[in-house]
Amino acid sequence: MPIDPNADIEITGFVWVPDFARGFVRDLRPRWACEEAGLSYRERLLDFETAKGEDYRREQPFGQVPAYRDDEVQMFESGAMVLHIAERSEALMPEDRAGRARVLTWVTAALNSVEPFVFDLVNIDTFNKDAEWGRLRRPQVIENLRGRLASLSGWLGDKHYLEGGFTAADIIMATVLREVSDEALMAEFPNLVAYRERCIGRPAFKRAMQAQLASFAPEPVAA
Amino acid sequence: MPIDPNADIEITGFVWVPDFARGFVRDLRPRWACEEAGLSYRERLLDFETAKGEDYRREQPFGQVPAYRDDEVQMFESGAMVLHIAERSEALMPEDRAGRARVLTWVTAALNSVEPFVFDLVNIDTFNKDAEWGRLRRPQVIENLRGRLASLSGWLGDKHYLEGGFTAADIIMATVLREVSDEALMAEFPNLVAYRERCIGRPAFKRAMQAQLASFAPEPVAA
Numbered sequence: 449m450p451i452d453p454n455a456d457i458e459i460t461g462f463v464w465v466p467d468f469a470r471g472f473v474r475d476l477r478p479r480w481a482c483e484e485a486g487l488s489y490r491e492r493l494l495d496f497e498t499a500k501g502e503d504y505r506r507e508q509p510f511g512q513v514p515a516y517r518d519d520e521v522q523m524f525e526s527g528a529m530v531l532h533i534a535e536r537s538e539a540l541m542p543e544d545r546a547g548r549a550r551v552l553t554w555v556t557a558a559l560n561s562v563e564p565f566v567f568d569l570v571n572i573d574t575f576n577k578d579a580e581w582g583r584l585r586r587p588q589v590i591e592n593l594r595g596r597l598a599s600l601s602g603w604l605g606d607k608h609y610l611e612g613g614f615t616a617a618d619i620i621m622a623t624v625l626r627e628v629s630d631e632a633l634m635a636e637f638p639n640l641v642a643y644r645e646r647c648i649g650r651p652a653f654k655r656a657m658q659a660q661l662a663s664f665a666p667e668p669v670a671a
Numbered sequence: 672m673p674i675d676p677n678a679d680i681e682i683t684g685f686v687w688v689p690d691f692a693r694g695f696v697r698d699l700r701p702r703w704a705c706e707e708a709g710l711s712y713r714e715r716l717l718d719f720e721t722a723k724g725e726d727y728r729r730e731q732p733f734g735q736v737p738a739y740r741d742d743e744v745q746m747f748e749s750g751a752m753v754l755h756i757a758e759r760s761e762a763l764m765p766e767d768r769a770g771r772a773r774v775l776t777w778v779t780a781a782l783n784s785v786e787p788f789v790f791d792l793v794n795i796d797t798f799n800k801d802a803e804w805g806r807l808r809r810p811q812v813i814e815n816l817r818g819r820l821a822s823l824s825g826w827l828g829d830k831h832y833l834e835g836g837f838t839a840a841d842i843i844m845a846t847v848l849r850e851v852s853d854e855a856l857m858a859e860f861p862n863l864v865a866y867r868e869r870c871i872g873r874p875a876f877k878r879a880m881q882a883q884l885a886s887f888a889p890e891p892v893a894a
Contacts, residue, residue: 509826510784510819521772528779532772549744549755556748559779561733564787581807596733603732 450488451659457482457489457533460508460515464495464665468574472627475514476660477526478533480619483652485537491659495669527559527620534616541616554610554617562600563624565593573629590633597628601637608646622647673711674882680705680712680756683731683738687718687888691797695850698737699883700749701756703842706875708760714882718892750782750843757839764839777833777840785823786847788816796852813856820851824860831869845870 459482461475482489498504500511508515508524516522516529523529531552534540541551568589572582600621604610610617625644628634634641647653682705684698705712721727723734731738731747739745739752746752754775757763764774791812795805823844827833833840848867851857857864870876 505822505825510780510822512784520768522769523772523776525776525779525783527783528772528776531775545743546745549746549751552754553746553748553751556751556782557733559783560748560750560786561735563783564790567787579807581804584802584804585808599728599733602728 450482450486450655451491452488453490455488455490456519457487458492458517459489459529460492460494460513461660461663462496462499462513463493463663463669464667470661470664471657473513473660474526474623476656477619477623478514478516478529479656479659480623480653481530481533481540481616483655484614484619484650485533485539487533487536491663493663527555530616530619531555540614540619542612547611550611551615551617554615555620558617558620558624562596562621563627565589565596566624566627569593570627570629590630593628594633594636597633597637597640601640604639604643606639609643614647614650618647622653673705673709673878674714675711676713678711678713680710680741681715681739682712682752683715683717683736684883684886685719685722685736686716686886686892687890693884693887694880696736696883697749697846699879700842700846701737701739701752702879702882703846703876704753704756704763704839706878707837707842707873708756708762710756710759714886716886750778753839753842754778763837763842765835770834773834774838774840777838778843781840781843781847785819785844786850788812788819789847789850792816793850793852813853816851817856817859820856820860820863824863827862827866829862832866837870837873841870845876 459475459478462473465473479489494504494513499508499513504515505511507517507522510524512524514526514529515524516532521532523532530540534551541548569586572579572586572589576582609615610621622644625634625640626648634644682698682701685696688696702712717727717736722731722736727738728734730740730745733747735747737749737752738747739755744755746755753763757774764771792809795802795809795812799805832838833844845867848857848863849871857867871880
């Protein structure tokens with residue numbers, strides 16, 4: 449297990465979140481990247497009030513987790529930190545320019561061309577379950593997301609990962625696909641279901657998930 | 672002007688789009704990056720049918736523009752290609768690891784923590800003007816976007832750019848802020864309005880914009 453209080457890499461997480469969010473908070477991504485790369489990290493756990501406070505916003509201007517630091521670098525945004533961690537390890541990114549550009553491309557595609565469509569659906573199914581606008585809007589959101597998943601499925605074909613072997617891009621894309629809140633829609637794309645399971649079946653993912661789940665206090669914690 | 676039919680960098684764009692999209696198609700981003708970096712590029716213009724076709728989807732799986740290639744690399748996603756172009760020029764990215772990580776962080780923040788909230792509003796104001804769900808939903812979309820802009824405004828303070836001098840991150844963030852379809856909301860954050868104007872007032876932006884506008888045929892073009 450790479451959690452080590454003396455590690456140079458520090459990743460922030462929440463000390464408590466509601467049950468529905470457990471296993472989905474985005475510090476999962478850099479935890480997973482560290483596990484794949486064999487890099488140890490230390491946790492710094494925050495309550496919501498601290499995360500929204502002025503001090504922490506100097507590290508993470510949106511008051512969210514994760515934030516990241518190592519001996520040289522301070523950053524936020526889980527996608528960016530996974531790319532940064534990948535630069536320290538061939539386990540997550542090839543060394544040649546062409547291969548690196550492909551990983552960067554697919555991380556960005558997951559974050560900007562797929563996740564916003566997934567989140568449109570989560571926003572209805574999880575956060576606005578009983579809203580009239582959601583009932584009216586949902587069919588079009590499904591249709592838009594279906595289009596994105598069809599494009600992704602067409603690219604993936606029978607490949608095991610997005611680009612050759614497993615890379616940082618698969619960490620981001622698989623965590624995005626885990627967020628899809630309509631399994632019937634996912635089931636229309638068996639190669640994407642298999643891809644997602646292949647990614648989250650990796651021992652490094654399981655260790656990262658266990659570490660996130662183990663970090664939560666059972667009850668809300670005050671500042 | 673860095674458009675040169677013999678350039679090693681190729682960027683795809685559309686040969687025609689409706690008036691409301693002119694000046695907002697995302698090939699603007701790599702065009703702008705090339706202008707800042709002083710790198711010449713060649714255009715390859717596509718009609719919608721070609722972009723949605725199987726051949727082009729091998730380059731751009733979502734059937735969109737821009738796609739990018741140079742002597743070594745093939746990629747898509749405007750955010751990724753701006754980062755890639757930035758690696759070729761100190762004009763867009765500092766050389767030290769800490770500074771590079773900050774640019775990567777802010778590009779990702781613009782794409783994943785700001786643009787989806789901007790696009791939620793565009794989606795109502797531009798693409799679903801008369802929809803009942805949009806009328807019901809809009810106040811919450813404004814509230815969510817206001818929160819993101821407030822965080823960004825708090826970070827920016829009286830700085831001229833996101834991180835020291837102008838970088839690739841400002842290309843992405845300024846193009847995201849140009850998409851906000853409610854100027855009254857933007858006006859609540861004078862430092863963001865000034866920042867956006869500072870960025871798009873740069874000669875390189877103006878040249879990129881002129882180049883995109885000049886590329887469009889006056890009438891739709893068939894395949």
